[in-house]
Amino acid sequence: MSNQSNKNKGVELLCIGTELLLGEIVNSNAQWLAEELAILGIPHYIQTVVGDNPIRLKEAILDSAKRSEVLITTGGLGPTPDDITTATIAEAFETPLKENSKIWAEIKEKTSTNSEISASSNKKQSLFPLGAQIIPNPSGTAPGFIWSPKKDFTIICFPGVPSELKKMWVQSVASWLREYEGAKGTILSSVFKFSGISESTLAEQLSDLLESKNPTVAPYASSGEVKIRLTAQSSNSEAALKLLKPLEKEILNRTGLKCYGSNNENxxxxxxxxxxxxxxxxxxxxxxxxxxxxxxxxxxxxxxxxxxxxxxxxxxxxxxxxxxxxxxxxxxxxxxxxxxxxxxxxxxxxxxxxxxxxxxxxxxxxxxxxxxxxxxxxxxxxxxxxxxxxxxxxxxxxxxxxxxxxxxxxxxxxxxxxxxxxxx
Amino acid sequence: MSNQSNKNKGVELLCIGTELLLGEIVNSNAQWLAEELAILGIPHYIQTVVGDNPIRLKEAILDSAKRSEVLITTGGLGPTPDDITTATIAEAFETPLKENSKIWAEIKEKTSTNSEISASSNKKQSLFPLGAQIIPNPSGTAPGFIWSPKKDFTIICFPGVPSELKKMWVQSVASWLREYEGAKGTILSSVFKFSGISESTLAEQLSDLLESKNPTVAPYASSGEVKIRLTAQSSNSEAALKLLKPLEKEILNRTGLKCYGSNNENxxxxxxxxxxxxxxxxxxxxxxxxxxxxxxxxxxxxxxxxxxxxxxxxxxxxxxxxxxxxxxxxxxxxxxxxxxxxxxxxxxxxxxxxxxxxxxxxxxxxxxxxxxxxxxxxxxxxxxxxxxxxxxxxxxxxxxxxxxxxxxxxxxxxxxxxxxxxxx
CATH class of the missing domain: 3.90.950.20 (CinA-like)
Structure with missing residues (x-):
């Protein structure tokens, strides 16, 4: 990736599916990927959702190519006619699709052992933009891919089924992203969780701390609990941790038993x-x-x-x-x-x-x-x-x-x- | 709203909160609002998420003003310093904020009956762009507002707490949107739900129906079940319903007991x-x-x-x-x-x-x-x-x-x- 790029270092998310725009499912993929990016210390400033519409999807892809270095997409890799992600991406960058015969053989095998008729509609799932690197899908028929259509822009495509996406991320993509230069420097974040106190009362108790610039300290409320998020940026995780520690201690001192836990605890x-x-x-x-x-x-x-x-x-x-x-x-x-x-x-x-x-x-x-x-x-x-x-x-x-x-x-x-x- | 506008008829969503970009919460507000818009027959083509950052928030607001007639935002109306939605919107359209003394009196009363110290930080929640119409918040301290900063663009702002947003929507905004001219014509959608069958097998059984243009027929999978969504567009809901009925019947005939229910059923x-x-x-x-x-x-x-x-x-x-x-x-x-x-x-x-x-x-x-x-x-x-x-x-x-x-x-x-x- 070019060091001369004027674009945001960092990744953006594009989630594709009319079911999201109709509100039929909640966008749990965006939440999961956002969390993984935060853990890797990769900045991520914007998420977009569009439907299964080739014109608007193409627009969203080209907007992202102007703005960011890496675009992660979810959805639209399935076997049905409304699954248009691969074809639209290839078209956006005027690149032909090419069949991968190994993947086609695997898909045929998977659909037959599932004791279902081998679905010829799955055929399109073995087509990829010329030059794309395939992300294997161990549990479904839709492989993903990583592809750089131009010098300073890479697209990473996942299927929309959450369990498939997660496995593919862990097995293939996380290591690719760790090498990504946008990830240099580290963002460390910790979250404290509170019960039995309102957001504004907590914010008053911590009002001077909320002014802090690095780490930043931000409260937010969800039904039945309030959280405080601390986010430190530094050259490495040890330095970021050093920034977090004194503030964490101060927050715990002031709030006592109202703070029930932190991070992954519930x-x-x-x-x-x-x-x-x-x-x-x-x-x-x-x-x-x-x-x-x-x-x-x-x-x-x-x-x-x-x-x-x-x-x-x-x-x-x-x-x-x-x-x-x-x-x-x-x-x-x-x-x-x-x-x-x-x-x-x-x-x-x-x-x-x-x-x-x-x-x-x-x-x-x-x-x-x-x-x-x-x-x-x-x-x-x-x-x-x-x-x-x-x-x-x-x-x-x-x-x-x-x-x-x-x-x-x-x-x-x-x-x-x-x-x-x-x-x- | 102008009839001469070149913009998309329809609404877009902008969800504001660094907690969304860090993956600490799932964007359930986007899902809920999307569903409500679909029920009202209001088209909705894009959703965006940005963090609590004034520069990127302003950019996202101005992008939307170029593209759409109505922008609905969620989040950033709270009492704490990272809640910047109102101020950033006013600044984007170079409009001053004005205190609403009635709202300020209400906020003081709410915070005192909550047996908490009356939070002076709540003061900013009584400031609104000059000319904005207030959306009362019966259950929290953050009112929303509806504001048209220019002739063909209206912004509707909600707090991020889902229960507050929902009540405000039902009590105030839904009726405003029903009058919105972008809503003329009707989109009707119905969803059939299946168990014990894979997405591709179901798609093969229904392959000819998937070609249908109005209604459109789209399958999608989530963990443990597959759904088929039918969407009909017409001048009124009776006509849209007439388009849906024969297809619904055909799908039920072909799939039998595999189809366990529809729409809100689970x-x-x-x-x-x-x-x-x-x-x-x-x-x-x-x-x-x-x-x-x-x-x-x-x-x-x-x-x-x-x-x-x-x-x-x-x-x-x-x-x-x-x-x-x-x-x-x-x-x-x-x-x-x-x-x-x-x-x-x-x-x-x-x-x-x-x-x-x-x-x-x-x-x-x-x-x-x-x-x-x-x-x-x-x-x-x-x-x-x-x-x-x-x-x-x-x-x-x-x-x-x-x-x-x-x-x-x-x-x-x-x-x-x-x-x-x-x-x-």
Whole structure:
């Protein structure tokens, strides 16, 4: 790549697919690739999404060629007529397509072992711009490619299926990019995660730090949590780390227990780790969250060392039969109550023989509210070796079902985290 | 808006936030807004993402002003120094900011009732470009605005917090856009969803239909399912619907039970609806999926009419204690086996008194594989009023933990769906 280039050092992303413009899928590829680029220290200033339209796709490719040194595309490498990425790229740079017979043989083999008719429509997946280097696709039929149509511009094309893209990136492209000169110098980023505090309150506590230029310090909010991102730029990662360390320490000093973790940690992984260190186990009883708390816990590898399991007690009958919730409590207080949450927590803890338990019972809506119990009211109980604590939350009637379920899970995990930390 | 404009009729999206470029969050706002625009029949050809950088943000805004009539932005309206959207837009069109005293009073009230210190940093959230129309934010402190800096260009700005954006859209912006002349004419889209068939096999079955120009017919794949999107354009929705109907019928005729649903349906909602119609109930027993099946079922409103609950039997002890899995079966076959999945399904069905049950036991990894049982091996049992069926799946050692969990849930739901349909 030319050192004389006036263009941005760095990479841009172009995600191709009408399904993205129609909002039928979320652009998880952009998120994943952006994260990988950040880890490699490769700057990345812009992302674009266009549909399966050859004119607009060509425009987007040529715009990028003016602006950036490397363009990564996703999507449009499939076997169907709306998959136009390879042909459009070749046309944009007036280059012919050439069949790769080795790839064609592989595709035929893959489609036959899949016990499906060998799809002749897959044929186009063995065509590449003359001079392109192929990126093998170990799990699908769409190989990608790396191609430099001109001196200071390289295009890297991936299929849109996330699992295929990820494997191809790890096996082939990451090493190519590490050699890319735009990557010289290092961006290091760390993220701290907070619960039980709003973005603006946190920003006031850290207001002087937010002025910092290197590292930069930026807060942002997502449903149920706030994060602070620190980003340091330097000639190498050791120097960048040195810039980060004192600020990280200062942030932790000021925020205390409100900061639950950093980087790849999430509330579930933090809670499991606290319990693992104590040699203790966890069971759960879920009503309105319906399995979401279990899913969050078991998304963490090795969760089984701490998490025994639980009961999804969606109906009252099951609350009684499996968790020994008293009929009188259900009659008197209703399923959405501190009393029933407490009995669920105690019941699942004794039934499963764990040291700790979390129980969630609430009203996720839509519908089901009464005069005294609005949608969004959730009761969370934590039973431990000595006591059972219970918390009532009102997340607000304006929230949707999925958000109330998610906030219930976050609150259950954070309540246990705080109990564990305040005990030790 | 000018009728003489050479620009694209239609809207483009600009999502602002360094967290998107660093891959720390997925751009769910782009997906949601894209879907809403499609429902309103408003064409939308390009999406862009830039970071919290005033120079590049200004460039992106001015590029859009050349290309499109309406620009929708998300993000950068918060109280912190990296929130620069309003100021940058005003600067791009050389317009001063003006304080709105009513909004400032509201913000002060909101921050005080939140029992947090009234954040003087929120002050900037009451500044707007001169002439802008404010979009109230009922749930947060960041109002949005609609502003036409010049004759044929309108900018609509939203905060980045998804729940706030959605409410503001529904309450204020959707009606504005319905009046927008670019929306004249209608795009109608419908999506059919398939399980148990690959994208290329499906595309071959429908190859002649894929040539259709209006409606267009496009297949795409995501992990565990394939979709077909039909999109018709016409002067009004009745005419567009007339274009869609015959093609929809033809696709359903050719694909039969492989097509599990359409549009907003998902496998969980389809299975719950089938059971609701039969007046039957469902219970579940999850091992490797850890609560994900319950979460999928209870994400559907009114799930409680059909779904009783279940047991997350992550440890073997719980498989025995709560589901009455035989010790001998665990010893002889191991937890990841047809036999244990069957006993789990029968156990939870009898314990919870449901008509049907789904049980999942498998190896999601990483680690834990043996010579005979690789990561990705999952056993799924369905117990019904008469028989218990069991299926072994090998999703492949190359898949990650979350993908294996997700595929297990899909397969469990689809197996029950097919049993119900083949019975009736």
């Amino acid at each position: 509330l579930a992984s933090v809670v499991l780790e606290l319990l693992r260190k104590r040699g203790e186990t966890l069971a759960i009883a879920e009503s309105c969250s319906g399995g979401g708390l279990g899913a969050a816990l078991t998304a963490v590898p090795k969760a089984s060392e701490v998490f025994l399991g639980g009961v999804i007690a969606y109906s009252n009958k099951i609350k009684q039969a499996l968790l020994h919730v008293e009929d009188a409590s259900l009659q008197r207080y209703g399923a959405v109550s501190n009393q029933v949450a407490k009995e669920m927590a105690k019941g699942v803890k004794s039934k499963l023989g764990s040291n700790w338990s979390i129980a969630i019972s609430g009203l996720a809506g839509p519908g089901g509210e009464t005069n005294s119990k609005p949608v969004g009211q959730v009761h969370i109980a934590i039973a431990g070796p000595k006591t059972t604590e219970v918390y009532q939350k009102n997340f607000g009637t304006h929230r949707g079902r999925l958000e109330i379920q998610k906030l219930s899970v976050i609150c259950g995990l954070d309540s246990l985290r705080l109990l564990l930390l305040n005990q030790s | 496998l969980a909602s389809v299975v719950l609806e089938l059971l609701r119609k039969r007046g039957e109930t469902l219970a579940i027993a999850e091992s490797c999926s850890g609560g994900g099946l319950g979460a999928a079922l209870t994400a559907v409103p009114k799930a409680s009419e059909v779904f009783l609950g279940g047991v997350i039997a992550y440890s073997n002890k719980i498989k025995q204690a709560l589901l009455h899995v035989e010790d001998a079966s665990l010893q002889r076959y191991g937890a990841v086996s047809n036999q244990v999945a069957k006993e789990m399904a029968k156990g939870v069905k009898s314990k919870l008194g449901s008509n049907w049950s789904i049980a999942i036991s498998g190896l999601a990894g990483p680690g834990g594989e043996t010579n005979s049982k690789p990561v990705g091996q999952v056993h799924i049992a369905i117990a019904g009023p008469k028989t218990t069926e069991v299926y072994q799946k090998n999703f492949g050692t190359h898949r990650g933990r979350l993908e294996i969990q997700k595929l297990s849930v899909i397969c469990g739901l689809d197996s029950l769906r097919l049993l119900l349909l083949n019975q009736s």
